Amino acid sequence: MQGRKEYTEKQITCFQLSNRVPKHNLYRRLKETLNLTFIYEATEQLYGSTGNPSIDPVVFFKFMLIGCLENISSDRKLIQHCSMRMDILYFLGYNIDEPLPWHSTLSRTRKLYPEVLFEAVFDKVFSLCVASNMVAGRRAAIDSAPVKANASMERLLEKQPQRPGPKLLLQTEDHNGSVDLVPKPSKRQAASVITAADHQLRQLKKRQQNLQCAPTTLGASNEKAQLLSNKTHYSPTDPDARISIKPGKARKLNYNCSLAVDTAEGVISHVQADFADGRDSQTLPDITLKLQQRLSHNELRLEELLADTGYSNGSNYALLEQWKITGWIPVFGQYKPQIEGFPYDPEEDHFTCSEGKRLPFKTFDKNADGGWLKVYRADYQDCKQCPLKPTCVPKRWSATAAMPTNYQNGL
Incomplete structure (x- = not known):
């Protein structure tokens, strides 16, 4: 039934x-x-x-x-x-x-x-995991992912040129002899001002022109095409949000969330949010420092750090070596420790081209990550009449060889 x-x-x-x-x-x-x-x-x-x-x-x-x-x-x-x-x-x-x-x-x-209260709760829970033998502390893995901001790309506003003058101005004294100061601008006011250098704005303008002049599938030009940039636009609802993009994804306003995970039991040992327009390699020193502080409070010590090529940076390698931490971070694919046809002399610190001309060390420069580079450059007279000049080095180098400072000895 x-x-x-x-x-x-x-x-x-x-x-x-x-x-x-x-x-x-x-x-x-x-x-x-x-x-x-x-x-x-x-x-x-x-x-x-x-x-x-x-x-x-x-x-x-x-x-x-x-x-x-x-x-x-x-x-x-x-x-x-x-x-x-x-x-x-x-x-x-x-x-x-x-x-x-x-x-x-x-x-x-x-x-x-406040933020410190959330950090205190995180530290307390992490300490409980340590007490339960869920955290070894010896090895940690770091990675990041974009987190969508609660802001719309359609509501972005254009930044205004920065007005000349000091950031903090003095007003005239009143009848009591007191002096008033101009109040510090808010986060939204600070984000609405262009802070990019002139050469960066010129490069962006040229990219905009190339985008608009590029032919479409029907043969017409993209007159209305526009590539919004963090240098020229900002979000009025969330000034800290930044435009970012990942391969195969649309351009969105995001934050960059980094996680450090203890490899023993997969316990999250550190969480950090940064601007989405920065590189992962720029956040590694701050993440490692805070992670070491949290581990030291629990009588643990970080010995090994695992990360992908996004965290590859010459200054990061040097910093981890200084802190006595073994960094398992692959070298970025475009970096070459040796330049074919240009042998390096570590004792005299110079390169030699195939014609026997020396490229001595000239000055320091910085890459996009903010890391230091050593610049080696040949004399103008040596390269001017050289028949191999068009093919000996890439055009963008202009007979200049740049090596990260931690590879200055050719290692």
Whole structure:
């Protein structure tokens, strides 16, 4: 006989969430292990002594943890998701008939808490992982990924030229003899001013002209084509957002999120957000320094660092060697430690071309990552009448050889 379940809504008089959540459930184990009571003391000075009670600070950080574990970035969706999960309600400390906070409460509380408080919670959880022998600390792997900013490319505004004059001006004295100072510009005002060099703007303008003059598939020109740049445009809603692009992806306003993971059990040991228009190699020194500080507070020491070629940089290699850290970072594909046809003399620090002319060290320069380069250049008279000049070196070098400073001995 076929059975049919008929549902009749009724009031539950005897029900316990703890009896419905299995012992092996993740959130039950978190509730029994994770002790966040220190947050009460850390947030006490952020609240007054009168008024309506706020959301429990511990509950707020539990909501943030659930959002990360469930991959939910929207506060509205997070509240809806938590209200349908008995194990999450048990972890939060809410009964099944107890309403959860409004999603706007999470947004306002997030803005209230300073950055140092979130870092303190991260350090506390990391210390608990160390105490549970989940972190070895000897080897860490670093990588990054773009994180979409809450801003639209369609609302970008054009930057204005920087006005001449000092950034901080003095006003005339009043009748009391006091002097007023021009207030420091806000983050939005600072982002709306062009700070790029003139030669960078000229290069960008030339690229714009080439883009507009390039023929399309139908043979017409792209008169309305425009390549927006961080040098000329900014987001009024999120001044820290930067235009970036990855192969196969559209140009968007992003942040660059870097993660350091301990290779023992995959525990995240450091998280950092940077501007999306920078290179990964530029963030490596700051990430490594902060990672070492966190490990040293837990009596651990970083010995090896793993990263991809995006973090390859001569100055980074030298810095890791100075800090006695073995860097497993592949050398960038375009770098060549030796130049074919130009043998290097490490004792006298010069190259020699195939015609026997010397290219001595001339000066220092910087690459796009901000790292130092050593520039070797032949004399003008030696190259002027040389028959091999058109083919001996690339045209862009103009008879100049540049080597990173950490490879100055030809290693």
